[in-house]
Amino acid sequence: MSRCATVLIARPLPAPCEARLDDLFLTRRLPGEGPHPLPELLARAEGCDGLLVTLTEKLDRAAIAALPAGIRVIATMSVGFEHIDVEAARLRGITVTNTPDVLTEATADLTLLLMLGAARRAKEAAALIAEDRWGTWSPTGLLGVDLWRRRLGILGLGRIGAAVARRARAFGMEIHYHNRRPAPAETSAGATYHARFEDLLAASDVLVLNAASTPETRGIIDARALALLPRGAILVNSARGDLVDDDALIAALESGHLFAAGLDVFRGEPKLDPRYRDLPNVFALPHIGSATIETRTAMGMCAVDNLDAVLNRDGLALNPVTLGPVT
Ligand code: GLV
Numbered sequence: 179m180s181r182c183a184t185v186l187i188a189r190p191l192p193a194p195c196e197a198r199l200d201d202l203f204l205t206r207r208l209p210g211e212g213p214h215p216l217p218e219l220l221a222r223a224e225g226c227d228g229l230l231v232t233l234t235e236k237l238d239r240a241a242i243a244a245l246p247a248g249i250r251v252i253a254t255m256s257v258g259f260e261h262i263d264v265e266a267a268r269l270r271g272i273t274v275t276n277t278p279d280v281l282t283e284a285t286a287d288l289t290l291l292l293m294l295g296a297a298r299r300a301k302e303a304a305a306l307i308a309e310d311r312w313g314t315w316s317p318t319g320l321l322g323v324d325l326w327r328r329r330l331g332i333l334g335l336g337r338i339g340a341a342v343a344r345r346a347r348a349f350g351m352e353i354h355y356h357n358r359r360p361a362p363a364e365t366s367a368g369a370t371y372h373a374r375f376e377d378l379l380a381a382s383d384v385l386v387l388n389a390a391s392t393p394e395t396r397g398i399i400d401a402r403a404l405a406l407l408p409r410g411a412i413l414v415n416s417a418r419g420d421l422v423d424d425d426a427l428i429a430a431l432e433s434g435h436l437f438a439a440g441l442d443v444f445r446g447e448p449k450l451d452p453r454y455r456d457l458p459n460v461f462a463l464p465h466i467g468s469a470t471i472e473t474r475t476a477m478g479m480c481a482v483d484n485l486d487a488v489l490n491r492d493g494l495a496l497n498p499v500t501l502g503p504v505t
Pocket of ligand 1: 233255256257258259281417467468
């Protein structure tokens with residue numbers, strides 16, 4: 179087995195992935211849990227052939243330009259790759275790869291958790307237990323809303339969106355979606371297509387965001403979009419925080435126009451608008467969509483497979499990213 183290629187690993191991975199990296203490459207690691215400042219990563223990349231990064235390593239145009247000449251591949255352990263300037267990498271002849279498919283089911287599970295947590299007031303309910311404030315069972319206490327029979331709108335019916343839809347059908351929800359084009363029949367599975375995003379909004383009792391962060395989707399959930407949702411709707415975001423205008427969402431949650439929100443991702447995370455912490459109708463989690471032992475191991479292995487394909491085999495990545503939408 180070739181051991182000549184050197185790979186810099188930006189963050190510690192699940193143990194089986196680390197062992198496989200040591201088996202396949204000469205490895206270099208940044209110390210501790212990270213994330214590390216970019217200059218540290220760039221300095222340690224000197225003499226390396228490949229980088230294994232995550233969504234916390236922001237490789238913008240300037241960072242890509244500053245990478246040492248030997249870097250041939252950047253494998254990100256994530257499906258999203260908006261943290262990497264793919265075009266700048268392409269111009270330097272660097273292949274960028276991601277980890278699609280393996281995280282679909284775990285992320286869809288988490289999306290249902292957000293939907294349930296928001297609909298059933300899980301934040302307020304859990305606080306009663308955590309703070310020892312539970313007085314009595316109450317016929318009128320902590321009333322949420324049914325998901326059964328409600329309309330689920332999905333922005334971005336790709337792999338994860340379709341897995342969310344499958345689960346939601348089992349909950350008795352009616353599925354609607356908006357993509358730039360209708361999804362193939364095996365993906366849409368009878369869901370109602372809305373060619374206009376505005377029409378999806380009007381048809382969504384629960385709106386789930388499953389679109390990638392792109393120039394077209396950033397800020398797409400603004401005051402106008404929120405006003406088009408039916409009163410009492412729920413917003414769920416397990417995609418990227420920058421799809422949402424925080425001021426507009428917080429205003430809609432405060433006014434009662436929205437019943438609740440379930441959020442796993444935030445603009446500028448891990449810092450988030452502190453008002454989200456205070457709002458009782460925000461069920462928030464710290465970006466754990468793919469965080470299961472099985473899925474994170476599979477994601478790590480997928481990133482390693484891509485490095486192996488490019489650096490040790492025929493040079494052809496298994497999951498090269500393209501500049502189209504990621505779902
Ligand atoms: C997580 O958000 C990912 O892009 O994999």
